[in-house]
Amino acid sequence: RRKIYGPNLIEVPVKSYARLLVEEVLNPFYIFQVFSIVLWVCDAYYYYAACIFLISTISLGLSLYETRKQSTTLQNMAKMSVGVRVRRRNGEEMVVSSAELVPGDCISLPTDGTVVPCDAALLTGECMVNESMLTGESVPVMKTPLLAGSQAASTLYSPEEHRRHTLFCGTQVIQAKSYVGKEVLAVVTRTGFCTAKGDLISSILYPKPVSFKFYEDAVKFVLFLAVLAFIGTLYSILILVKNQVGLLELVNPRAQADAGTVLRAEMGEDSRGAHPSSSLPARSPWGKSSSVPSTSPLTGEGLSVWGVVPPENNHFMPIVHEPRCLPAGPLLYSLATCHTTSLLRGQPVGDPVDLKMMESTGWVRQDTQ
Structure with missing residues (x-):
């Protein structure tokens, strides 16, 4: 290979x-x-x-x-060389240079974070990734593992269609969280100029x-x-x-x-x-x-929830400026749970709108692990 x-x-x-x-x-x-x-x-x-x-x-x-x-x-x-722990087919693990990685290698990601040296598909565990180098977005992105079993049998992997399961070269893994008794594993899909970072360098x-x-x-x-x-x-x-x-x-x-x-x-x-x-x-x-300077999307700060308008009998009720004062019901539960936030070292991170929405309910997210 x-x-x-x-x-x-x-x-x-x-x-x-x-x-x-x-x-x-x-x-x-x-x-x-x-x-x-x-x-x-x-x-x-x-x-x-x-x-x-x-x-x-x-x-x-x-x-x-x-x-x-x-x-x-x-x-x-563009120059990058780090040590990566690779798991072989016989179960043996060894640390090699990132320059020796090839598509098909199974790598183990440390829980305290690292720089991704290639494009890889996440197999187990979850990763909080900072993709600001490629997208300019300052909010960390949660990466989840690929589907396993019969659900993935008829699905072809594509880096664009499976972005939520792909770790791109040059991005920073802030935190890797494994399930009980398992490691955070990923399989190498693309290397060198074929990666997302390599494509960016080629366009430059x-x-x-x-x-x-x-x-x-x-x-x-x-x-x-x-x-x-x-x-x-x-x-x-x-x-x-x-x-x-x-x-x-x-x-x-x-x-x-x-x-x-x-x-x-x-x-x-x-x-x-x-x-x-x-x-x-x-x-x-x-x-x-x-030269044409590149532009990057911005994430607004200082957001606040002005209020919510609850429905009742197919009519809208007066606005409630404190969502935490809502009675227990579908509206309160939706505001508290319909979001993509996660915990990073005990602190909730995610989209600012989702964070303010959950914070306005007075609920606190707890890690199930």
Whole structure:
């Protein structure tokens, strides 16, 4: 199996400064700048050519530094190697490196929590998992074991359909709770770049093409300058043929260089400041990078129960602002029990709405174990 699936690693390549320099210099922007500097030198614009050369060199150096820094940060984020206790088919247990895990291995999760090194399906026990690294949701999620016996005989496992039973790579297991006399076991389903974390890293390394309005306008502006320069060249040749005077400089090359430098600086401001874990730079024709920051859902705090409206004889009664004052009945029992909260080290955790709803009844959740 290890020959088929390979090691359980998410390796992010980090390009050397020499390779990044070659890729940057070959961009159309710097090629245009080189030809512009040569033209300015031929026209004796030495100081102006030196200034543009200095500005382009500084911009190139900052671009190389930012790109290399983002790649290094992403590599450190993706790198993970922990010790995992694996149970073999003969009942033997041994601690191996997470890099040696392959789909089909049965791993035992410690009760005090750990970082999940692969995608795994929970077989026994329950786990309280923090999935904020993948979803941005701050509320812990309760994972329950897969169905066993005849109920699961005709069901095919799918990580998306069985999210409540799947531990995703990179998430943090806060607490694992086993049943009486049993361990918390899970079976490895996916490793490496095939995991949820690997898919996220792949989308950062190779993002889908995104169309930016500023990018489209910049391309139109450069094409307009190219057409204007071409018309000026034809007109200059026409004057040269007629008057034998020389080239008439209709389009000042310094104006094009100024415009190109402004575009380069504007695109640099757009690309810098993006967090490296959100996305890697998307390459533009001028060699800079633009990043799209990722967004995450928020969980509201400070919620309170304003009241409940009890029904009676197919009519709504006046509002009751203290649900704990309701008489014993279906409405009170529903408010106290219809929720997904659980106990974590003696404290109830779960969705804030569920917690406030249960708290308003005055009932207290107790662990049955």
